[in-house]
Amino acid sequence: MARSAPSPASSPGLGRKRTAAPAPSPPTPRRYCSISDVMRRSLPVDAPPPVARAREAIYNSILCDVCGSGEREEELLLCDGCDLGRHIFCLRPIVARVPTGPWLCPDCAPPVKPIKRFPMKQTKIIDFFRIQKDDQDAETAKCRLSQDAKKRRKRSLVMQKKRRRILPFVPTEDKARRLKQMASLATALTSSETDFSNELTYMPGMAPRSSNQARLEEGGMQVLTKEDKETIELCRTMQQRGECPPLLVVFDSREGFTVQADADIKDMTFIAEYTGDVDYLENRANDDCDCIMTLLLTAEPSKRLVICPDKRGNISRFINGINNHTPDGKKRQNVKCVRYDIDGESHVLLVACRDIACGEKLYYDYNGYEHAYPTHHFL
Template sequence: MAPARKFIRFSGSSRRTVPPSPPQPRKYKTIAEVLAKAEYAVVERESYSDVICEQCRSGDSADELLLCDKCDKGFHMNCLRPIVVKLPMGSWLCPKCCEHRRVRKFSQKRIIDFFRIQRSSCVDEKCGSPQAQDTRKRRKRSGPLVMQKKRRRLLPFTPVEDPSQRLQEMGSLASALTALNMEFSDDLTYLPGWAPRSANQAKLEKGGMQVLPKEDIETLEHCRAMSKRGEWPPLLVVFDSCEGFTVEADGPIKDMTFIAEYTGDVDYLKNREKDDCDSMMTLLLANDSSRSLVICPDKRGNIARFINGINNHTADGKKKQNCKCVRYNVNSECRVFLVATRDIAKGERLYYDYNGYEHEYPTHHFV
């Protein structure tokens, strides 16, 4: 099978971005720009020539030394975690100043509207839904756990039973998406002028693509139905000053549990070879490279956008991996899924390997 993930170009980021500030005019961003335009700049300090990076304590590479708009301290773009890929638009805050930024919170009504949850949802109920209970009963009757692991069938996620906890989970994702100016979407989006849906043909996959079994397709449909009713997977989006937005388990997750589908706007790989988006996902690798497709989750996406990657150059980094990214032929179309590779405990953060079988994306900068 072809690699599950392939990035177009090195963006140097762990894909977690600090919540952007509203665009504000700023004439100069880096130390080099300030010094070059010193005769025109209105600055509060007498000189910026002594500014150094707070991480590496060096003043070299002034064209990559960012100035924080709040504390006025300097940081090299490559020394930050997550690494800053390109010069920020508008104002920019360093990780320390960003820690105290207020995160937008959503009311129950706004969460329901944001995710277009059915109004008859179990979100308002005080017990687990009948559908979730039926799922647990079916699991118990399905046979010994050894047989399940041997067959390696996908398992549906098990929502937490507390409705208020599910609202908190959904609210955390809504806040993260809003901070990045993204819309929620649980489906692949085909925009006019981009790759059409007719271009997504699994038969074009170089070397062929594994077909998702009927039983697993039923599991996916069951998970989508649960999500639409507000029976959310036990996942919470949190913000870390080092990793940015990332995802942690809000309840136990069993091995081979379906976590999420990777969604976003679909486009041709050839149109995105010079794109700075650091979260592109391979959708189709065709024999004819001009027909290869990628998923771009910079405008639309779901919680898969915030699951972090491992540093696969270190033993400790590899130990953190607890899910994998897989591509399947689903009803003749390519789809990308994230699946648990072992039992995940509550509070554990989710990580997977961005590179698959190839090592084109340099992950040595990841924490």
């Protein structure tokens, strides 16, 4: 049977009428502006993206969480954990300069381990400082010290001022008190994760000993006299026997570990040699260690040497520097830091530059040769 054609009622599409398309709307007239308006509204080519601009605005509004000031932005540290800011001089202990790597505020940093006191046991002290006992050498040293004292008394005052020889330190005779002095140094070294070393060390991968040539010092270096060299050797021998300078290492909440005299110390007395690992200065350009000491300043920058006591060192790394930007800071100085040519090699010696009373803290002009280290926040 043939299929019948669909009716208009059954197919709505067939009943729809065609309509004419709407007339197109007239084009919107184009608006033109001057080139000055374009330049005024556009951003520079090197402008940061919107997210970076928002972050920069937040950083610019950061205030110190301690003092509440936003001034001195170049000395404002930003915590990598909580984004709070703190001035380097508002921290305790004070930070000398802005660290080069990541930094966490005291609230975000791992909890600081409490200072563990080194046991005041003679056997542990002897092992820690590698003390070598020799009673015969001890008697010889005492005779030598008494002879030096007699010679100094015989000299006239004019002669003493003219010569200005280095004097050997006088160890504390009380063994219990001397044990306390050495235990305080051992406490500071172990808390700083530093091994005791009373001499310069040359480690593989750092500067070799052959690089330490005093003759390369730009402008020359003063040679240690024969008498002063004998004094230094005497002091080294005494220290090997456990007869140390009368010094105590104490912790200060603002300055960290500090050194104070545990007896009266005379002017020109030998305090210590600055010791540690010897390395090239260019290798430590981005080092955050705050106790690096200049050892050799050569005309060629690549050959300049520094002492790094972050792994190995002695009491010298805990002697604080003065604020050499203020008269009051300079008045605190009672120790001078001098580089000497000893047997053709450069050594840094710390010597008392005036009489030091018992209980007085020791201060010196840290890296005073270059005047490049930021000490304006030192106390």
